[in-house]
Amino acid sequence: MPKNLLKHHDREEPMTGKHQITTMCPMNCLPTQCGMTVEVAENTLLSLTGDQHNPDSQGFLCIRGRATQEIFANPKRLLYPLRRAGQRGEDRWERCSWEEAYSLIVDAIQHTQPERVGLWRGHGAGTTGPTGTMLVNRFGLLGGFQQWASSIICWAMGGYGLGLTGTLSTSTKEDMAAHSRTILLWGATLASQPDLAPHLVAARKRGAYVIHIDTRRTEASRHADEVFLIRPGTDAALALAIAQVILTEKLYDQEFIEQYTLGFAPFAEHVQTCTPAWAAEITGLEPDRIRALARLYAQQTPAVIVLGGSSMFKHQHGWEASRAISCLPALTGQLGIAGGGMGQRHGAAPEGVGYADVLADAPAKIPAEAAIPSHMTSITEAMSAGQLDVLFLFGTNMLSSFADSNALARGLERINLIVSHDLFLNATSRRYADLLLPATAWLEDLGLKQTATHIYLMERALAPAGECRSLVTILRELAQRLAIAHFFPWQDEEEYVSALLAAQQTATGEALTVAELRRHGGYWQKNGLSHIAYQNHLFATPSQKVELWRERAHQAGLSPLPSYTPPATADYPLRFCQGRTLTAFHAFFDEGQALPTLARANPGPQLWIHPQDAQKRQIASDAPIVIANQRGQFEARAHVTSDILPGVVWMRDGWSGLNRVTSGAPIVSPAANNLVPGAPGGQAAYDAWVEVRALA
Ligand code: SF4
Numbered sequence: 001m002p003k004n005l006l007k008h009h010d011r012e013e014p015m016t017g018k019h020q021i022t023t024m025c026p027m028n029c030l031p032t033q034c035g036m037t038v039e040v041a042e043n044t045l046l047s048l049t050g051d052q053h054n055p056d057s058q059g060f061l062c063i064r065g066r067a068t069q070e071i072f073a074n075p076k077r078l079l080y081p082l083r084r085a086g087q088r089g090e091d092r093w094e095r096c097s098w099e100e101a102y103s104l105i106v107d108a109i110q111h112t113q114p115e116r117v118g119l120w121r122g123h124g125a126g127t128t129g130p131t132g133t134m135l136v137n138r139f140g141l142l143g144g145f146q147q148w149a150s151s152i153i154c155w156a157m158g159g160y161g162l163g164l165t166g167t168l169s170t171s172t173k174e175d176m177a178a179h180s181r182t183i184l185l186w187g188a189t190l191a192s193q194p195d196l197a198p199h200l201v202a203a204r205k206r207g208a209y210v211i212h213i214d215t216r217r218t219e220a221s222r223h224a225d226e227v228f229l230i231r232p233g234t235d236a237a238l239a240l241a242i243a244q245v246i247l248t249e250k251l252y253d254q255e256f257i258e259q260y261t262l263g264f265a266p267f268a269e270h271v272q273t274c275t276p277a278w279a280a281e282i283t284g285l286e287p288d289r290i291r292a293l294a295r296l297y298a299q300q301t302p303a304v305i306v307l308g309g310s311s312m313f314k315h316q317h318g319w320e321a322s323r324a325i326s327c328l329p330a331l332t333g334q335l336g337i338a339g340g341g342m343g344q345r346h347g348a349a350p351e352g353v354g355y356a357d358v359l360a361d362a363p364a365k366i367p368a369e370a371a372i373p374s375h376m377t378s379i380t381e382a383m384s385a386g387q388l389d390v391l392f393l394f395g396t397n398m399l400s401s402f403a404d405s406n407a408l409a410r411g412l413e414r415i416n417l418i419v420s421h422d423l424f425l426n427a428t429s430r431r432y433a434d435l436l437l438p439a440t441a442w443l444e445d446l447g448l449k450q451t452a453t454h455i456y457l458m459e460r461a462l463a464p465a466g467e468c469r470s471l472v473t474i475l476r477e478l479a480q481r482l483a484i485a486h487f488f489p490w491q492d493e494e495e496y497v498s499a500l501l502a503a504q505q506t507a508t509g510e511a512l513t514v515a516e517l518r519r520h521g522g523y524w525q526k527n528g529l530s531h532i533a534y535q536n537h538l539f540a541t542p543s544q545k546v547e548l549w550r551e552r553a554h555q556a557g558l559s560p561l562p563s564y565t566p567p568a569t570a571d572y573p574l575r576f577c578q579g580r581t582l583t584a585f586h587a588f589f590d591e592g593q594a595l596p597t598l599a600r601a602n603p604g605p606q607l608w609i610h611p612q613d614a615q616k617r618q619i620a621s622d623a624p625i626v627i628a629n630q631r632g633q634f635e636a637r638a639h640v641t642s643d644i645l646p647g648v649v650w651m652r653d654g655w656s657g658l659n660r661v662t663s664g665a666p667i668v669s670p671a672a673n674n675l676v677p678g679a680p681g682g683q684a685a686y687d688a689w690v691e692v693r694a695l696a
Pocket residue numbers: 025026027028029032033034060061062063064065066194195585
C-alpha cells in the first residue's frame with residue numbers, strides 16, 4: 001500500500017456501554033425526513049424508535065423506517081469486497097481485498113479516457129444526505145467523468161414544468177395546516193410524504209376542504225372530502241379546463257395577472273377552447289364536476305395545490321401536467337399569500353438557506369462536447385453505442401429505475417467494468433456487476449438530513465460491519481490513487497460535513513459547524529426560512545414574472561404555452577402506470593426482499609386491475625398473471641380492485657422487471673433538456689400499454 005494513502009476513518013473502535021443517539025431515517029422521502037432515537041451497546045443496535053422531539057416528524061416512523069434496523073446483523077448484507085467469479089449473470093463471487101478492488105478500478109480507469117467512465121447514483125447513495133452524493137459530484141467534476149442527475153428517474157419532470165412557469169418553490173406543510181381553506185392533493189400520495197398527514201388532519205379540523213385528484217384511490221383519498229379519479233396523463237387537460245372556467249366566469253385576479261405574469265393574452269386565447277366538455281372527454285370526469293372544482297379552487301381561498309412528486313409525470317408528455325397546473329395559482333393570485341401557492345412536494349423546498357455549495361471550486365473537467373447529458377434516452381443510447389468502459393453504481397438498482405430496461409441491459413452488457421457500492425446485492429449487480437463494494441449503513445457514518453424547514457445531524461453510532469466502507473472513504477481513496485487534485489480539501493470527514501453546514505449562520509454570525517449543531521441537540525431551523533413562497537413576487541424566470549408564455553421553451557421546440565397532447569394510438573388495451581406505496585421505497589434493499597419486514601409486506605409484484613378488466617380476462621384476485629406488450633413481459637399477481645379506473649392497471653415501482661414494458665423514448669429533446677436550472681427534462685416517457693392474461 002502506498003505510504004500516503006488514507007487511514008481508514010471507518011475503522012473506529014466500537015462504543016462500549018449503552019448509548020442513546022439521535023439520528024434520522026436513512027430513506028430519502030425528501031423533504032419528509034423522520035427523526036430516530038437509537039440505543040446501542042457493544043457496537044450492537046439495541047432499539048430504534050421515532051424521535052419524539054424531532055420538530056418535523058414528532059416521533060413518527062413508518063414501516064420502511066422501522067424496518068431499517070434489520071440491515072444490521074442481516075445475513076444478506078455485503079460485508080467484504082467481492083469480485084465476479086463466473087460469467088456475468090451467474091451470480092458467483094469471490095472475496096478480494098480492498099487493495100485488489102481499488103487496483104482493479106484504478107487500472108480500468110487509467111486504461112481509458114475519463115469521459116468513458118460513468119457515475120450513476122441512486123437513492124441508496126443519499127442515505128446520509130449530501131455527504132456522499134456531493135462527493136460523487138465532486139469526483140465526477142474533477143475526474144472529468146460522466147455523471148447524471150438521478151432526479152431524471154424521479155421528480156425532475158414535475159420540476160421542469162413548474163420551472164418553466166417559475167413556481168418551483170413551495171410553501172410549507174405548516175402553512176397549509178394553519179391557513180389553507182382549500183387543499184388540492186393533485187397526484188400527491190402520503191406514501192411519498194407521510195408527514196403531511198397530521199397537517200392535513202389539522203387543516204380539516206380547522207374546516208379546510210380537501211380534494212384528491214389521481215388515477216387511483218390511495219391512502220390520500222382517506223383524508224379527502226372529494227376524490228376525482230382521472231385517466232392517466234390527462235392532468236394537463238383538467239388544469240386547462242379549470243383555467244378556462246376561471247377566465248370565462250371572471251374568477252381571476254386581474255391585478256396579480258397584470259403585475260406579476262407574462263403572456264396572459266395569448267394564454268387566455270389559447271384556453272378558450274379548453275372547455276369542461278372538452279376536458280370531460282379526455283379525463284373521464286363530468287363537465288359539471290370540473291366547473292365546480294374550478295369555482296371551489298378560485299373562490300374558497302386561500303387554496304393550495306400539493307402536487308405529486310413523480311408518478312403523474314411518467315408519460316410521453318409528462319412535462320405538460322406540472323406546466324399547466326402551475327399556472328392556476330397565478331391566475332387566482334394565490335402566490336405569495338398564506339395558505340396559497342404550491343405546497344410541499346417531493347424534491348422541492350421552500351425559500352430558505354440549505355447546504356453550502358461544496359462544488360463551487362470544482363470546475364467540470366470533461367469537455368462539454370464529450371458530456372452525455374442527464375437525459376435518460378441519451379444515456380442508454382451512449383451505453384448501447386459502447387461509449388462507456390467503466391460504470392460506478394452507487395446505491396442503485398439501475399434496472400429497476402430506468403425506463404425500457406431491456407435497452408439498458410443491452411447497454412450494460414457493453415461496459416467492461418461495472419462496480420456496485422451497496423448494502424446488498426440487487427437485480428442489476430447480480431446480472432452485470434464485476435465488483436461489489438460493501439457499503440456502510442447510515443448509523444456507521446456521520447451525515448446530515450434536510451427537511452423543508454430544518455437540517456439535522458446524523459451521528460455515527462456503530463463501527464462499520466465487516467469490511468464495509470463509506471462512499472466518502474472510497475472516493476477519497478480512489479481520488480488519491482488517480483491523482484485527482486483538490487478532491488477532498490478538508491482535514492477529515494467532520495470538517496467536510498461542517499463545510500456543508502457553512503451556509504447557516506449562528507446567532508453570533510459564525511458559520512454553523514458539526515460541533516455547534518451538536519450543542520443544539522442536532523436540530524437546526526434553516527436560516528431565512530419562509531413558510532410562504534414568493535412573498536416578494538419575484539419568480540424564477542428570465543422576466544422574474546410567472547411566465548404563462550415561455551419564449552425559451554418555444555425556441556427549444558416545445559409549446560410556449562401550457563398544453564395538453566393526447567397520447568399516441570395504443571396497440572394494447574390497458575394503460576400501465578406505476579407509483580409508490582407506504583411499504584416500499586423504490587428498489588431499496590434488493591426490492592424490499594432483503595429486510596424481512598418489507599419482504600412480508602411486499603412478497604412480490606402485484607398489479608392493480610379493475611374488476612371489469614379482470615372479469616373480461618377471467619383473472620381472479622391474487623391469481624398469477626403475465627403483463628406483456630411489444631417490448632417484453634413481466635409476471636405478477638393480480639390485485640382486483642375498483643380503486644382504479646377500468647382500462648388502467650397500476651403497480652408499485654421498484655420491481656426490476658417492471659420496466660421491461662415501459663418506453664424509453666425521450667419526453668423532450670436534449671436541446672430542451674436544460675431550460676430549467678436544476679431540473680433537467682431528461683426523463684424518458686415510461687409509457688406502457690399492455691395486455692394482461694392469467695398465467696396458465
Ligand atoms: S416516511 Fe420516509 S423518512 Fe419517514 S420513516 Fe418512513 S421512510 Fe423514513
